[in-house]
Amino acid sequence: MDVTITGVDVHDVRFPTAASGDGSDAINRGDYSATYVQLTTDAGPAGAGFTFTNGRGNELTCAAVRALAHHVVGRTVAQIAAEPVAFWRSLVADEQLRWLGPEKGVIHMATGALVNAVWDLRATLAGKPLWRYLADLPTDDLVASVDFRHISDALTPDDAATILDKGLVGRDQRLADLERDGFPAYTTSVGWLGYPDDRVRELTRAAYDAGWRAVKMKVGGPLADDLRRARLIRAEIGPDALLMMDANQVWDVDEAITAMTALAEVDPYWIEEPTHADDILGHARIARAVAELTGGRCRVATGEVAANRVVFKQLLQAEAIGVMQVDACRVGGVDEVLAELLLAAKFGVPVCPHAGGVGLCEYVQHLAIFDYLRVGTSLDGRMVEYVDHLHEHFVDPVRIRDGRYLLPERPGYSATMRPESIARFRFPDGPAWR
Amino acid sequence: MDVTITGVDVHDVRFPTAASGDGSDAINRGDYSATYVQLTTDAGPAGAGFTFTNGRGNELTCAAVRALAHHVVGRTVAQIAAEPVAFWRSLVADEQLRWLGPEKGVIHMATGALVNAVWDLRATLAGKPLWRYLADLPTDDLVASVDFRHISDALTPDDAATILDKGLVGRDQRLADLERDGFPAYTTSVGWLGYPDDRVRELTRAAYDAGWRAVKMKVGGPLADDLRRARLIRAEIGPDALLMMDANQVWDVDEAITAMTALAEVDPYWIEEPTHADDILGHARIARAVAELTGGRCRVATGEVAANRVVFKQLLQAEAIGVMQVDACRVGGVDEVLAELLLAAKFGVPVCPHAGGVGLCEYVQHLAIFDYLRVGTSLDGRMVEYVDHLHEHFVDPVRIRDGRYLLPERPGYSATMRPESIARFRFPDGPAWR
Numbered sequence: 017m018d019v020t021i022t023g024v025d026v027h028d029v030r031f032p033t034a035a036s037g038d039g040s041d042a043i044n045r046g047d048y049s050a051t052y053v054q055l056t057t058d059a060g061p062a063g064a065g066f067t068f069t070n071g072r073g074n075e076l077t078c079a080a081v082r083a084l085a086h087h088v089v090g091r092t093v094a095q096i097a098a099e100p101v102a103f104w105r106s107l108v109a110d111e112q113l114r115w116l117g118p119e120k121g122v123i124h125m126a127t128g129a130l131v132n133a134v135w136d137l138r139a140t141l142a143g144k145p146l147w148r149y150l151a152d153l154p155t156d157d158l159v160a161s162v163d164f165r166h167i168s169d170a171l172t173p174d175d176a177a178t179i180l181d182k183g184l185v186g187r188d189q190r191l192a193d194l195e196r197d198g199f200p201a202y203t204t205s206v207g208w209l210g211y212p213d214d215r216v217r218e219l220t221r222a223a224y225d226a227g228w229r230a231v232k233m234k235v236g237g238p239l240a241d242d243l244r245r246a247r248l249i250r251a252e253i254g255p256d257a258l259l260m261m262d263a264n265q266v267w268d269v270d271e272a273i274t275a276m277t278a279l280a281e282v283d284p285y286w287i288e289e290p291t292h293a294d295d296i297l298g299h300a301r302i303a304r305a306v307a308e309l310t311g312g313r314c315r316v317a318t319g320e321v322a323a324n325r326v327v328f329k330q331l332l333q334a335e336a337i338g339v340m341q342v343d344a345c346r347v348g349g350v351d352e353v354l355a356e357l358l359l360a361a362k363f364g365v366p367v368c369p370h371a372g373g374v375g376l377c378e379y380v381q382h383l384a385i386f387d388y389l390r391v392g393t394s395l396d397g398r399m400v401e402y403v404d405h406l407h408e409h410f411v412d413p414v415r416i417r418d419g420r421y422l423l424p425e426r427p428g429y430s431a432t433m434r435p436e437s438i439a440r441f442r443f444p445d446g447p448a449w450r
Numbered sequence: 451m452d453v454t455i456t457g458v459d460v461h462d463v464r465f466p467t468a469a470s471g472d473g474s475d476a477i478n479r480g481d482y483s484a485t486y487v488q489l490t491t492d493a494g495p496a497g498a499g500f501t502f503t504n505g506r507g508n509e510l511t512c513a514a515v516r517a518l519a520h521h522v523v524g525r526t527v528a529q530i531a532a533e534p535v536a537f538w539r540s541l542v543a544d545e546q547l548r549w550l551g552p553e554k555g556v557i558h559m560a561t562g563a564l565v566n567a568v569w570d571l572r573a574t575l576a577g578k579p580l581w582r583y584l585a586d587l588p589t590d591d592l593v594a595s596v597d598f599r600h601i602s603d604a605l606t607p608d609d610a611a612t613i614l615d616k617g618l619v620g621r622d623q624r625l626a627d628l629e630r631d632g633f634p635a636y637t638t639s640v641g642w643l644g645y646p647d648d649r650v651r652e653l654t655r656a657a658y659d660a661g662w663r664a665v666k667m668k669v670g671g672p673l674a675d676d677l678r679r680a681r682l683i684r685a686e687i688g689p690d691a692l693l694m695m696d697a698n699q700v701w702d703v704d705e706a707i708t709a710m711t712a713l714a715e716v717d718p719y720w721i722e723e724p725t726h727a728d729d730i731l732g733h734a735r736i737a738r739a740v741a742e743l744t745g746g747r748c749r750v751a752t753g754e755v756a757a758n759r760v761v762f763k764q765l766l767q768a769e770a771i772g773v774m775q776v777d778a779c780r781v782g783g784v785d786e787v788l789a790e791l792l793l794a795a796k797f798g799v800p801v802c803p804h805a806g807g808v809g810l811c812e813y814v815q816h817l818a819i820f821d822y823l824r825v826g827t828s829l830d831g832r833m834v835e836y837v838d839h840l841h842e843h844f845v846d847p848v849r850i851r852d853g854r855y856l857l858p859e860r861p862g863y864s865a866t867m868r869p870e871s872i873a874r875f876r877f878p879d880g881p882a883w884r
Contacts, residue, residue, distance in 0.1 A: 034546075034611060047547040071464075073517050076556060083507050104523075111479040115504035118727060118755060121555020153809060166726040169735075170705040265552070269603040292600040293552060294760045296730060297767050323757075326728040333731055362713035376746070393738055 047071030063137025069344040080126030120323035131349025136429035148384035183232035183390035198420030207233030227418035230258035236266035262288040299336035320370035332363040344379035372403035378430040407436035452642035458519035481505030497571025501779040514560030554757035565783025570863035581819040617824035632854030641667030647805035661852035664692035670700035696722040733770035806837035812864040843871035
């Protein structure tokens with residue numbers, strides 16, 4: 017029986033994290049927030065999705081959801097599943113709203129919230145967690161979900177089908193491995209710029225004791241401070257654990273190369289967002305320099321604010337990244353992430369999704385698991401970011417054991433927030449903000 | 451005497467142009483709109499600025515102006531002029547709002563409206579049209595207005611100073627030439643996709659008779675239709691006039707090359723937006739192909755939705771464009787346009803600003819004139835777009851004679867709308883919309 021989407025509700029939910037320094041880095045100091053979307057239907061089950069924002073301005077993505085909602089309301093799930101690209105383009109190629117992007121920023125993040133809510137609904141109706149729903153879809157249905165417009169010079173429908181068919185081989189064994197061990201992860205909770213050295217040392221030690229063997233620190237402050245903190249963390253985790261660094265775009269291209277020349281001393285595994293997120297050619301230059309500095313040990317990573325699949329396409333074409341950090345809701349939802357996973361597989365670059373914020377860990381675990389089962393088919397160099405914040409607000413929070421994500425089991429995309437959290441943190445009228 | 455900015459008013463002004471097919475192209479069919487900003491001051495003179503949008507969603511850029519306004523209110527004009535980059539960064543690097551871009555889409559367009567309003571105020575207080583105010587600024591003041599962050603690998607403050615100092619030589623003669631002849635222009639009013647062939651023929655003939663020797667048509671429909679219309683226009687304007695084409699991003703990279711292989715027959719002067727605006731590497735491939743197809747006669751042009759100076763930097767570094775089409779309010783206002791004009795000069799690429807819409811012609815004439823006087827210092831390959839729509843709503847509308855812009859004479863940035871137009875077209879409560 018088909019289900020009609022009868023309404024879109026959107027809530028401006030903000031958590032007051034800025035005051036504590038959680039999530040602070042070289043350029044952000046945020047009140048982690050969600051533009052939270054609930055789809056109502058004529059058949060009971062509802063869909064939930066959100067896009068993550070950094071506090072102020074969450075009202076803009078909420079308003080953008082309202083501006084786009086008429087493309088969603090009145091459709092049936094069967095219609096959307098039958099013509100996914102037509103549905104997706106109704107959102108991203110609206111003949112008036114497209115001007116506000118195109119396919120980037122506020123309008124595209126709102127698209128992501130809506131599209132993800134539709135996938136949550138689809139998986140919920142199928143009675144499967146999203147990762148399993150996607151992994152069970154026939155190759156043709158997955159290929160039909162990808163808009164190849166503007167990426168066909170790098171990835172064709174035939175390329176996609178070949179990758180996804182190949183992903184059927186050995187899938188059950190890979191699933192059994194994940195069910196036994198969980199999915200590899202790393203933690204970003206140890207080294208926010210807002211934390212003093214003692215806290216960084218204490219958190220690093222606690223993380224190591226909890227089983228983490230890959231940790232990420234923020235850089236981009238004064239270089240001497242970055243180096244001191246990096247040495248401190250390296251001393252705690254020993255020479256074998258992985259230490260990643262994240263500059264959050266603060267450097268110019270030449271500054272990034274200079275900084276990494278010094279920071280190479282602590283054997284970083286990757287440098288994330290070394291310069292402006294739009295600078296594909298700059299990332300390529302930094303990647304070449306860093307590879308030379310470290311004998312190929314350190315790679316460039318980016319993606320959390322890469323605007324769309326066209327940007328990812330070029331990062332891969334230019335050999336600018338050795339790690340692709342897709343985000344679940346910066347881009348236009350599951351359909352576009354699917355394009356990005358396929359591009360990464362085509363170019364042989366591992367995907368390590370961006371998480372943290374609010375609800376991003378809940379989202380991206382599904383994407384990484386699906387990627388392993390059907391697209392990338394390897395755990396080599398694959399890790400999902402983990403930040404230990406705000407999971408308590410979700411109905412189906414992530415579960416971590418020994419530094420690995422356990423497979424989500426409930427139907428849907430793990431995007432549903434607890435009603436009491438929405439009520440308490442709704443901005444500006446929830447009790448937490450009054 | 452210093453002037454304090456005491457308030458920011460924003461109006462959602464929309465003109466119902468979609469119904470007539472004006473402004474229709476391969477992907478847009480818009481109700482030309484303005485997110486119109488008025489700065490109030492404690493000293494009488496006010497500043498006006500706007501960003502252009504395509505109708506639906508104009509409420510989002512209006513809301514973004516409100517979200518950013520606290521960075522503007524309470525400042526004095528002298529403070530801003532003394533530390534322009536600090537002011538600009540308060541808008542584009544807000545530690546929470548930046549996440550919604552960064553420096554792109556809704557939030558950046560709103561920044562453009564506010565920053566332009568400040569420049570309108572500055573020029574008004576100085577009693578000069580903006581082009582003259584800018585052209586008279588000392589090199590040091592102009593250099594100090596540019597945020598070199600993320601472009602220093604392509605343009606340094608020393609580079610900028612060298613270009614601007616060189617621009618002082620011969621400036622008076624160039625100004626005398628412009629005062630006599632006006633600034634070269636081309637018209638885009640002849641070939642919107644929404645117009646039937648007869649109307650295209652009639653408009654082309656009228657344009658030619660009015661002195662236009664450079665016209666632009668929209669392409670990106672069925673190739674046979676594009677070619678038929680192109681032949682029709684070429685037949686009307688003869689072999690010597692320039693015919694430009696604009697695909698508004700509808701093609702994939704390989705489609706663009708295929709289409710231009712056919713359209714080369716009519717000797718196009720440029721192909722504008724041949725593919726997705728974010729595709730720097732794609733534009734570079736198309737540029738190489740088109741140059742080869744036409745023996746270097748046809749070039750690639752883009753810019754009207756290029757998100758920011760980092761994108762323009764790369765388009766130039768990659769030799770992807772032979773014409774740079776800066777937009778006055780897509781990017782973060784005059785300060786960022788200044789960076790883009792300097793980048794174009796550094797790389798030797800002519801600037802032909804994007805106009806049309808509502809008020810864009812009024813804005814960009816100032817930029818092109820300043821560019822000629824102090825930066826690019828040549829008219830070779832320089833033209834300002836002209837579309838004959840909606841000028842009647844401005845207090846200081848453009849003046850065209852024999853296909854050229856006459857120099858604006860009133861103080862300010864020509865951005866002030868007539869109060870009766872704002873009242874009539876205010877959305878949704880103005881009489882035009884009720």
